[in-house]
Amino acid sequence: MLSRKTKYGIKALTYLARQENQAPTSIATIAESEKIPHKFLEAILLELRKNSILGSRKGKGGGYHLMQLPEKIRMSTIHRILEGPIAMLPCVSLNFYEKCDDCVDEDACSVNKLMIQVRDNTLAILENQTLKDLI
Amino acid sequence: MLSRKTKYGIKALTYLARQENQAPTSIATIAESEKIPHKFLEAILLELRKNSILGSRKGKGGGYHLMQLPEKIRMSTIHRILEGPIAMLPCVSLNFYEKCDDCVDEDACSVNKLMIQVRDNTLAILENQTLKDLI
């Protein structure tokens, strides 16, 4: 299941992507429009900023804005930042690989093979879809 | 991320599927071979039995056995029993549908559309793959 954090994050990003001008949008504006708890959204946008997805401006008229064009922002990137690995198992993850405690032979593991299939498919979708496609 | 419960469950099922005869296999045997905590495995197999995936026999020489041929057991079924919905969001689930609190218009929800794609793809794999394919 997708965490609320990721869900809120994607909704906030699409909100920003729908804005026509580059003017900053405040946390409060996004929170109200998308029905996201203000303080929770605050933390999410901060994390996206630290990962160079968003930029921010303080002071009056400040807020957040996208650092790239919506068509340049892949959903796989967003997923990895907010939700973590795309793979369903650590032993199947490309970016966060970890060996299983209980697995004697990974190549012979039935679960491993199945989940690699799922990962490849999900990854293909998330790499292909950009923020622009979600508008 | 896939829970250990599901992972252990699949491993146990493939172990049973690999057995040539129909003779019952005890929990202890599976637990040792697959390095699964005995008591935890007990609960998992019980759940699979309640869902008619497994049958059991008590007493000496007893144990668990598959109720259907491996090629008849779809991974989507197993996933739904042990892990729950295949969809990443309740509002995207076919079997466990639930409306989102924060969503005003589901048809206009960007996350919803994205996750429907992911679900359709994952589902296709899990419906197609059977226990026999995992051996």
Add this chain to the structure above:
DNA sequence: AAATACTCTACTAACCCTATAGGGTAAATC
């Protein structure tokens, strides 16, 4: 200077996951 709005730290309640304990019950074997 004052207002605005982002930044950071800390905290909490709730929930789920994993695992364990211990006894109860049914059935096969001797």
Add this chain to the structure above:
DNA sequence: GATTTACCCTATAGGGTTAGTAGAGTATTT
């Protein structure tokens, strides 16, 4: 029919994560 084997069931506990809250601090614009 006693014993053993192995399933069946309930309860519980620790740890970790998630979701959300609170409040003070800091930077910037008007």
